[in-house]
Amino acid sequence: MKLSPLIQALAFAGATLAAQSAIAQLVKIDGSSTVFPVTEAVAEDFQKSKKGAIKVTVGISGTGGGFKKFCRGEIDISNASRPILKSEIEECRKAGIEFIELPVAFDALTVVINPKNSFIKQLTVAELKKMWEPAAQGKVMTWNQVNPAWPNQPLKLFGAGADSGTFDYFTEAINGKSKASRGDFTASEDDNVLVQGVSRDVNALGFFGFAYYAENKDKLKSVPIVEKDGKPAVAPSEASVLDGSYQPLARPIFIYVNSKALAKPEVKEFANYYIAHAAKLSKEVKYVPLPDRIYKAGMARLNKMEKGTVFAGRADVGVMIDELFSRKLIN
């Protein structure tokens, strides 16, 4: 008796879908939440273009979590907001899993402040390091401790949580070591929490992916970054990411395809579709598309099944676009 509404609901679902229940091919994807919007957009359009003949699922378990599943052979494609690490390559090798590394877009990590903040026009990497390095914990608490020219006001920091690839990349780029950071800042895996935090506090500073800044330009101000003394301050934008001047916070994002899964026509078709449409779709979800020549090189790598990574398992910072293909692939 208590089940009757459920059964009715199921009957409805069943009636609308009886036609589609033929055994469909499945492409399984998991991994980074940063890459998720791009992959989701591709998956959505791909399924529409195939009229449901091929099904695609996309999960979010973080770059690290995605690689774990990838190296156990549970998924066909792993979304990654950083290159695969040595330990992960090792893990994959043990399970006999080889992969093809495909960069799909660029993301610009954006440092933001409250729009009412009038004294910050630009920030150097050295200044950011003074704020964020582990030694700053409990010590650097006001703006004038970072630069005497700034007012004696409390410094309120907001940043990505320690499980995210964004945190890994930012700490590597600014503090010189992945995951090395002060711990006394407001951390959240949910970037909207950081947006709210910075937009409500005049003394706040935070960082997150460009898409969140782009959607909240009215509430936030992005800060131009000076990589080294003597270099000009560069604001995050499509142009500055593409010409390589937005350093060191521009980062490529990837998909890793299981080379055995590529033998399945549905995975191959999906990967091809991804690279062919990544430029348009990554732009639509506010990421910076790679230049055409890079997508062409990616397509070639895919079709020739060139396995391995160009990063040798290190978390490199400031990789130039063309290096993604000019460097040697290492298995």
Added chain:
Amino acid sequence: MAYARDLTAIRKLIASHKRWDLVFAVTGVLALMIGVLTFTALFVDMAIDGVPRLSWDFFTNFPSRRAGQAGILSAWVGSCLVMLVTAFFAVPLGVGAGLYLEEYAPKNWVTDIIEINITNLAGVPSIVYGLLALGLFVYQFGFGQSILSAGLTLALLILPVVIVATREAIRSIPIGIREGAYALGATQWQVCKDHIVPYSAAGILTGIIIGMARAIGETAPIITIGALTFIAFLPPSPVTSEPPFLNFEWLTSPFTVMPIQMFNWTSRPEAAFLQNAAAAGFVLVLMTLAMNGFAIWLRYRLRKNIKW
């Protein structure tokens, strides 16, 4: 004279007691209002954001990168199917266990330990069930990240609720009913089948539905066992047009559920997705309210039929 003085004193005493009565009543109402108003405020706030987004399309569309076209079809179907599995396992197990403990189990220390365990299980955080299920159902039994795994996980989660509700319902049956039946020569099973279960059905069903209403909002254990975030297709239909008309492939299908869809939308950069999240939340609360309302109605209906 003295008599009049006593009367004034007594009147004062009564007046003072009545004041305290009033103070307590006001405090009680205030305490109640904190809960009710908080819920109402949250619900109204969510409704204001979400209701304009509700439309037929919202229920029949799959998730999308475009907030305006995104819908909750895969989420609500997933939630319903998971609930079906949950009910299928939790109800017979929970009611059976409750009946056994109340009617059959000998009163000794083993039973005591089991009872303490069940009470404790009801307080175990749901994420712990998620981790257990990840190890046991997903990997050990090889069910994978499927509707079956999710349903079983939530069944475990609400099992203590169902057992406790069953026992409470059975306990409320007067002992005279049992004794009357035994006096007429009924066996223990006959007593259970013809008296205990029918008379306690109202309470048991209420407990089951309240358990299910809790399960439908659970997110943590479902995320742990690996429900997916983007899924733009439905599981194979459980009902087919050819014999045997039933199809169990859906049990192994990947899935998503309402709370996960909502959670994903709240973490999007575009404000329009927050509206979608509010709308999905509104639907989820309505589903829970409907289940609870159904429980109350059922209890009323069944109570009316009991004649003793």
